[in-house]
Amino acid sequence: xxxxxxxxxxxxxxxxxxxxxxxxxxxxxxxxxxxxxxxxxxxxxxxxxxxxxxxxxxxxxxxxxxxxxxxx
Amino acid sequence: xxxxxxxxxxxxxxxxxxxxxxxxxxxxxxxxxxxxxxxxxxxxxxxxxxxxxxxxxxxxxxxxxxxxxxxxxxxxxxxxxxxxxxxxxxxxxxxxxxxxxxxxxxxxxxxxxxxxxxxxxxxxxxxxxxxxxxxxxxxxxxxxxxxxxxxxxxxxxxxxxxxxxxxxxxxxxxxxxxxxxxxxxxxxxxxxxxxxxxxxxxxxxxxx
Numbered sequence: 001x002x003x004x005x006x007x008x009x010x011x012x013x014x015x016x017x018x019x020x021x022x023x024x025x026x027x028x029x030x031x032x033x034x035x036x037x038x039x040x041x042x043x044x045x046x047x048x049x050x051x052x053x054x055x056x057x058x059x060x061x062x063x064x065x066x067x068x069x070x071x072x
Numbered sequence: 073x074x075x076x077x078x079x080x081x082x083x084x085x086x087x088x089x090x091x092x093x094x095x096x097x098x099x100x101x102x103x104x105x106x107x108x109x110x111x112x113x114x115x116x117x118x119x120x121x122x123x124x125x126x127x128x129x130x131x132x133x134x135x136x137x138x139x140x141x142x143x144x145x146x147x148x149x150x151x152x153x154x155x156x157x158x159x160x161x162x163x164x165x166x167x168x169x170x171x172x173x174x175x176x177x178x179x180x181x182x183x184x185x186x187x188x189x190x191x192x193x194x195x196x197x198x199x200x201x202x203x204x205x206x207x208x209x210x211x212x213x214x215x216x217x218x219x220x221x222x223x224x225x226x227x228x229x230x231x232x233x234x235x236x237x238x239x240x241x242x243x244x245x246x247x248x249x250x251x252x253x254x255x256x257x258x259x260x261x262x263x264x265x266x267x268x269x270x271x272x273x274x275x276x277x278x279x280x
Contacts, residue, residue, distance in 0.1 A: 001197055002107040005140060006189060008200070011243050013191045019123075020093075026126040026241055032278045033235045033271050034228035037128040040118075041225075048162045049132045052172060058132035059091055059172060 104197025112140030116202045127232040133174035137181035184252040205249040216263040234271040
């Protein structure tokens with residue numbers, strides 16, 4: 001892995017394992033203050049996204065740790 | 073990375089079924105390919121917030137800007153991205169598609185925070201994220217100040233990021249965040265404080 005030349009504080013660094021481990025809690029917390037899925041309906045220049053995803057702007061959300069993520 | 077290493081990384085990305093993990097792994101691979109050539113990619117926009125929050129906000133693309141001494145030229149961008157087998161481009165060298173995801177290569181990063189970047193160490197490379205202070209102030213501005221004055225999706229996105237920082241999941245420098253919110257680019261300190269108060273109230277209510 002090539003080191004970055006940028007200065008980044010240790011407390012602002014997450015390992016892959018830390019990031020994965022925190023996902024369910026981050027999602028739970030976010031869902032307390034906003035709907036589960038909040039993807040924009042449109043934005044500039046997203047025609048290639050719609051071509052790729054059958055008219056949508058991205059693939060379906062699929063969160064193995066949160067099977068209800070696709071409900072709304 | 074060697075061609076074999078890139079192919080192996082792609083195989084892992086192909087098998088990943090979770091959108092956010094898949095996008096983060098791809099961002100790690102692309103970041104590594106540019107970083108090993110001396111460039112410093114930074115993930116910005118909704119995908120950066122998605123990586124910070126897991127908030128189900130991101131679309132199918134990840135936006136990358138550049139910091140460091142110089143950005144890659146269009147020719148360098150193409151040469152580096154073409155190392156990835158099977159990749160396709162859209163709109164010249166700006167948008168790149170692979171494994172049903174898109175990566176947009178944008179310009180030099182324009183942020184107001186004092187460069188307190190975030191970082192996630194993926195198996196394929198480091199993903200550097202725009203400072204959370206900038207991401208939060210920028211999203212509050214987009215939600216409550218830009219154009220029509222209110223955008224529900226951006227507001228929900230700002231609230232999810234605000235919840236993450238209020239709960240300590242993402243470290244933040246509040247003085248710096250307020251300074252960024254008050255800067256001439258955003259000028260949204262009042263709205264920033266309002267979102268903070270609303271989210272604090274919603275979190276308190278949910279915990280009572």
